Amino acid sequence: MASNIVKFREYMKLIGQLKQVERTGWVRNGVKDPESVAEHMYRMAMMSFALPSDSGLDKDKCIKIALVHDMAESVVGDLTPWCGVSKEEKSRREEEATSRITSLIPGEGGKEMYNLWLEYEHQKSPEAKFVKDMDKLEMLFQAYEYEEMHKKPGHLQEFFDHTRETFKFTTEFAENWCKELVSQRSQSLEDSKDKSTTESDSVVPEAKKRKKEELEAENV
Amino acid sequence: MASNIVKFREYMKLIGQLKQVERTGWVRNGVKDPESVAEHMYRMAMMSFALPSDSGLDKDKCIKIALVHDMAESVVGDLTPWCGVSKEEKSRREEEATSRITSLIPGEGGKEMYNLWLEYEHQKSPEAKFVKDMDKLEMLFQAYEYEEMHKKPGHLQEFFDHTRETFKFTTEFAENWCKELVSQRSQSLEDSKDKSTTESDSVVPEAKKRKKEELEAENV
Numbered sequence: 516m517a518s519n520i521v522k523f524r525e526y527m528k529l530i531g532q533l534k535q536v537e538r539t540g541w542v543r544n545g546v547k548d549p550e551s552v553a554e555h556m557y558r559m560a561m562m563s564f565a566l567p568s569d570s571g572l573d574k575d576k577c578i579k580i581a582l583v584h585d586m587a588e589s590v591v592g593d594l595t596p597w598c599g600v601s602k603e604e605k606s607r608r609e610e611e612a613t614s615r616i617t618s619l620i621p622g623e624g625g626k627e628m629y630n631l632w633l634e635y636e637h638q639k640s641p642e643a644k645f646v647k648d649m650d651k652l653e654m655l656f657q658a659y660e661y662e663e664m665h666k667k668p669g670h671l672q673e674f675f676d677h678t679r680e681t682f683k684f685t686t687e688f689a690e691n692w693c694k695e696l697v698s699q700r701s702q703s704l705e706d707s708k709d710k711s712t713t714e715s716d717s718v719v720p721e722a723k724k725r726k727k728e729e730l731e732a733e734n735v
Numbered sequence: 736m737a738s739n740i741v742k743f744r745e746y747m748k749l750i751g752q753l754k755q756v757e758r759t760g761w762v763r764n765g766v767k768d769p770e771s772v773a774e775h776m777y778r779m780a781m782m783s784f785a786l787p788s789d790s791g792l793d794k795d796k797c798i799k800i801a802l803v804h805d806m807a808e809s810v811v812g813d814l815t816p817w818c819g820v821s822k823e824e825k826s827r828r829e830e831e832a833t834s835r836i837t838s839l840i841p842g843e844g845g846k847e848m849y850n851l852w853l854e855y856e857h858q859k860s861p862e863a864k865f866v867k868d869m870d871k872l873e874m875l876f877q878a879y880e881y882e883e884m885h886k887k888p889g890h891l892q893e894f895f896d897h898t899r900e901t902f903k904f905t906t907e908f909a910e911n912w913c914k915e916l917v918s919q920r921s922q923s924l925e926d927s928k929d930k931s932t933t934e935s936d937s938v939v940p941e942a943k944k945r946k947k948e949e950l951e952a953e954n955v
Contacts, residue, residue, distance in 0.1 A: 524915070557773040564803075622787060
């Protein structure tokens with residue numbers, strides 16, 4: 516028992532670390548007080564919870580994959596393509612960390628966590644593919660929310676471009692949700708451009724304004 | 736479809752808000768950059784995931800209760816006994832908010848979320864009781880971690896006192912985990928007292944030091 520308690524304490528510490536690890540993509544782009552890896556996984560689990568009952572997927576499994584898929588980041592940090600670590604090396608480090616964390620949970624629980632992580636890592640099942648879709652979609656929602664929150668329309672365009680260029684959604688609902696989000700964001704960008712044009716109109720120098728009035732008078 | 740997409744966008748916004756809601760207990764006690772409600776629920780879900788397979792509880796259900804139990808706080812905030820809101824009024828507001836959020840998810844998914852929240856709110860099942868234990872235990876772990884992180888031993892004593900006075904763990908493993916944590920913290924507090932005594936010894940004024948040396952010399 517004592518040994519299990521010591522292991523559980525270590526497990527708690529490592530899982531707690533996920534509250535401290537900031538998502539690298541936001542840090543790189545100067546987002547103030549960005550979300551943690553734990554927060555990202557929380558919303559992904561809640562997106563999985565919202566899975567329609569006719570999806571044909573095992574919802575509880577999706578929730579659990581969402582909860583464990585980035586747990587290694589408590590040890591290795593949030594490695595992105597910009598971190599200078601090869602895909603193979605990233606995968607090796609994450610496997611080692613996941614193995615270490617899940618070995619702290621005795622019996623079937625730890626094994627289940629590890630196997631779900633592996634299923635996600637190798638994209639072995641429809642559930643793993645769905646959660647990968649949620650990973651990208653949650654990021655895009657967050658990017659748009661940060662743009663709105665910090666009043667910087669278009670500031671995180673890179674995330675939308677990179678996802679479009681390198682990723683293909685595998686589930687229809689994720690694809691639909693993404694389209695809707697992109698369309699809403701485009702509309703917001705248009706609105707903010709119109710607004711900034713109107714604003715710049717209202718502060719045009721007096722001389723320019725008079726010139727405009729003269730031109731308008733000529734057209735009458 | 737369009738209508739469901741609009742609802743899903745609202746759901747995402749509200750769930751995303753949980754990343755922004757700071758836990759009141761830490762704010763009240765001046766903890767810098769405290770965890771969010773989403774982070775608290777994330778670790779609770781991971782504690783439920785670590786449930787021993789011989790516990791007799793439905794693990795997946797525990798995970799889901801952990802994920803939804805505080806979701807209303809995206810709307811009503813984190814109300815504590817110090818907020819001046821009666822228990823009944825708190826419960827009423829939380830029911831209303833949970834109902835609003837879960838109604839955004841069509842079909843069985845939303846109903847399941849609401850029913851799990853209700854089960855927790857009324858402590859109707861062994862799973863709901865276990866998650867309540869995890870709610871308190873996660874808070875105590877976090878309190879101890881903040882004390883260590885900010886080098887303020889004993890600073891969050893109130894959380895340990897309040898839990899001991901007002902709460903009784905219902906599961907044996909939660910009780911054991913809590914005992915172990917309290918014992919570890921007591922040891923840390925003793926160690927920090929010893930350390931501060933030693934440190935104050937090392938900075939005793941010269942006169943006092945000489946007196947001590949004289950007394951030691953007399954004893955030889």
